[in-house]
Amino acid sequence: MLEKHYGKLTKGCESCFKGEKLVLFITGICPRDCPYCPLSEERKNRDTVFVNETETTSIQDLIDEVKTSGAKGAGITGGDPLARLARTIQYIKTLKQHFGKEFHIHLYTSLELLDEEKIKKLEEAGLDELRVHPDIFDKTLWHKIELLKETKMETCIEIPAIPKTEKQLFELIQFAKDKVNAFNLNELELAPLHSEEFKKNKWKTDKDSVTIEGSEKTAKNILKKARAWKVRIHFCSARFKDEVQFKGRLKNYAKNIALPCDKITEYGTISHAVIFLDKEKTPNEKKLKELLKSLKEKFPKEFFHLDKEKSRILCSIKIIRTLARTIPNCAIVEEYPTKDKTEIYFEWIS
Numbered sequence: 001m002l003e004k005h006y007g008k009l010t011k012g013c014e015s016c017f018k019g020e021k022l023v024l025f026i027t028g029i030c031p032r033d034c035p036y037c038p039l040s041e042e043r044k045n046r047d048t049v050f051v052n053e054t055e056t057t058s059i060q061d062l063i064d065e066v067k068t069s070g071a072k073g074a075g076i077t078g079g080d081p082l083a084r085l086a087r088t089i090q091y092i093k094t095l096k097q098h099f100g101k102e103f104h105i106h107l108y109t110s111l112e113l114l115d116e117e118k119i120k121k122l123e124e125a126g127l128d129e130l131r132v133h134p135d136i137f138d139k140t141l142w143h144k145i146e147l148l149k150e151t152k153m154e155t156c157i158e159i160p161a162i163p164k165t166e167k168q169l170f171e172l173i174q175f176a177k178d179k180v181n182a183f184n185l186n187e188l189e190l191a192p193l194h195s196e197e198f199k200k201n202k203w204k205t206d207k208d209s210v211t212i213e214g215s216e217k218t219a220k221n222i223l224k225k226a227r228a229w230k231v232r233i234h235f236c237s238a239r240f241k242d243e244v245q246f247k248g249r250l251k252n253y254a255k256n257i258a259l260p261c262d263k264i265t266e267y268g269t270i271s272h273a274v275i276f277l278d279k280e281k282t283p284n285e286k287k288l289k290e291l292l293k294s295l296k297e298k299f300p301k302e303f304f305h306l307d308k309e310k311s312r313i314l315c316s317i318k319i320i321r322t323l324a325r326t327i328p329n330c331a332i333v334e335e336y337p338t339k340d341k342t343e344i345y346f347e348w349i350s
């Protein structure tokens, strides 16, 4: 099951489906220590900001990334964004000021730091959707879910579908169904920093995968029952996140940055040919410009582009085989359309 839902999806989920959300990781600080916390060592408990995959505290980088990625909204995550409330508010306001009211922002938090005043501040800053992550094994803070009844923001409870936790999940849904607008269940995945806890809890991975055996089954059981309760509920599988959301995000990026010499693949990556000065990829802008000039004299100009950052000439795949007969150091490359242009395929053809 890739994805399944009953009732309308939240607006945050709708644009995530289309890969239109930028991921703003606002801090790695979090008061909780969930045994399934997915954060990596690079992020966990570090007060650092990532805009999509790039670590940066520059507001300008954030604005540029929205433009390049073609995002129509953002999901603010962490850690717990409420652990750095002032920063979170500043980023929400900036995004709304630059991209307008329609730029949809949702935010994830646990219940630990949530209170009436913070909800009010987030709403005033322009946040559209608040998603909370209660502890299903400890009800001490569940009373805070009551606070969500008062806000105009869309509200959602988002929790992992831990195998064999139907009893706890039913209880939480029953408790919260008249207090929040919707529920999201995520497929549980192996957390890099918690392999010992996973072993202890007997949460085993599915064959050839990082998803946890039984998580999807638990989600299915919940969905069946919750349907009768008429709650809006959605299950998001790990495969769906990877195949649909990530691919959608790449495609949007690619559409925004593709040059006439680029080809966007069905996976949202960019494929083109490249010409270097030598096999060592030596940077020499003057020589590259000379080569570019001579190529543009013989072939249509739009087939070429100087990529100063990577000291190479980008070239349309359509003519590279012809060029490679006479020009050395030609290659075919497929890469992510992201800022770092990570290569996933490289082949010298001359």
Ligand code: SF4
Pocket (backbone or CB within 6 Å): 030, 031, 032, 033, 034, 036, 037, 038, 039, 078, 079, 080, 109, 110, 133
């Ligand atoms: S609330 Fe989220 S970030 Fe914090 S420990 Fe739990 S899973 Fe990790």
